Amino acid sequence: MKGLLTVTAFILFTEGRGFIYWLEKHLWACPFKNLTGIDCPGCGLQRSFVALLKGDVLVSIKLYPPTLVLLALVLFTLMHLKFEFKSGALIIKALYICATAIIIINYIYKVYYQQLF
Amino acid sequence: MSAEQVPNNSGSGQQANQPFNQTNQFQQQGAGFGFGGMQQALPNATAVLVLGILSIVTCCCFYGAISLVLAIIALVLAKKDKVLYFANTGFYTESSYKNLNAGRVCAIIGLVFGILIVIALIVFVSVFGFEMLSDQEALKEWVEQMQNQQI
Numbered sequence: 065m066k067g068l069l070t071v072t073a074f075i076l077f078t079e080g081r082g083f084i085y086w087l088e089k090h091l092w093a094c095p096f097k098n099l100t101g102i103d104c105p106g107c108g109l110q111r112s113f114v115a116l117l118k119g120d121v122l123v124s125i126k127l128y129p130p131t132l133v134l135l136a137l138v139l140f141t142l143m144h145l146k147f148e149f150k151s152g153a154l155i156i157k158a159l160y161i162c163a164t165a166i167i168i169i170n171y172i173y174k175v176y177y178q179q180l181f
Numbered sequence: 182m183s184a185e186q187v188p189n190n191s192g193s194g195q196q197a198n199q200p201f202n203q204t205n206q207f208q209q210q211g212a213g214f215g216f217g218g219m220q221q222a223l224p225n226a227t228a229v230l231v232l233g234i235l236s237i238v239t240c241c242c243f244y245g246a247i248s249l250v251l252a253i254i255a256l257v258l259a260k261k262d263k264v265l266y267f268a269n270t271g272f273y274t275e276s277s278y279k280n281l282n283a284g285r286v287c288a289i290i291g292l293v294f295g296i297l298i299v300i301a302l303i304v305f306v307s308v309f310g311f312e313m314l315s316d317q318e319a320l321k322e323w324v325e326q327m328q329n330q331q332i
Contacts, residue, residue, distance in 0.1 A: 095243055095244060096241060096298075099244075099302075099306075100302070100305050100309075101317050101320060102320075105240065105298060106240050106241025106242070134237070134238055137237075137238075138234065141230065141231070141234050145231075145280075148276055152279075153276075153279035153282065154279075156283045156287070157283050157286050157287070160233075160234065160237065160283075160286070160287045160290060164237060164290055164294060167237075167240065167294075178324055
């Protein structure tokens with residue numbers, strides 16, 4: 065009964081077109097971009113995530129390269145907290161530094177090639 | 182809890198000698214079931230790790246402010262737990278200490294990143310000014326002018 069209610073509410077909520085459609089229509093606007101008109105280092109994350117949910121890995125990487133690394137970081141951290149891998153902390157640190165580096169390089173690239181608008 | 186309240190035995194094998202002390206200590210804290218020789222996880226290790234990682238995931242929400250707040254909370258918690266760990270080295274598991282350290286490193290990087298974003302925002306606003314920034318076309322013209330000058 066509870067499951068049926070949830071499914072009904074879900075279908076009503078998403079206008080019967082699925083979760084991804086709903087997500088696509090309800091992305092948060094970036095306040096940084098609203099204020100300055102310039103992309104912030106995190107702009108593109110949500111679009112890229114939606115593309116990933118649709119299965120377009122290439123589009124996702126094109127929109128925002130760090131998404132995959134960030135996702136891997138979050139998933140690995142959850143796994144690590146659950147199963148306690150031996151060198152999990154080290155891998156988390158490495159992934160984190162990787163993600164930060166990719167975000168910064170991505171932003172520098174954007175600034176350099178003027179894709180900010 | 183301050184460092185003075187913790188019984189100060191820094192050797193790793195010594196906690197078996199005084200189990201009662203520590204039992205009372207940790208029942209008072211409500212931190213769990215510390216009986217003799219049983220190691221337990223640091224109370225805030227998981228929280229610090231999660232907060233540290235969230236600080237980079239949310240790096241650009243709300244001008245980097247959320248990232249800054251999460252990172253600072255993580256650092257404060259990590260400092261508390263570090264005092265706890267070094268006051269009583271053998272009592273806590275080493276894996277939780279490693280988690281704590283990883284979380285601390287993540288939080289520091291997140292903090293630096295958040296500060297960089299805030300600085301970038303200030304620089305953008307001070308260079309262009311609000312009026313120009315709210316006018317997209319003027320901004321694009323300016324960029325084109327800069328390109329022409331370079332050529």
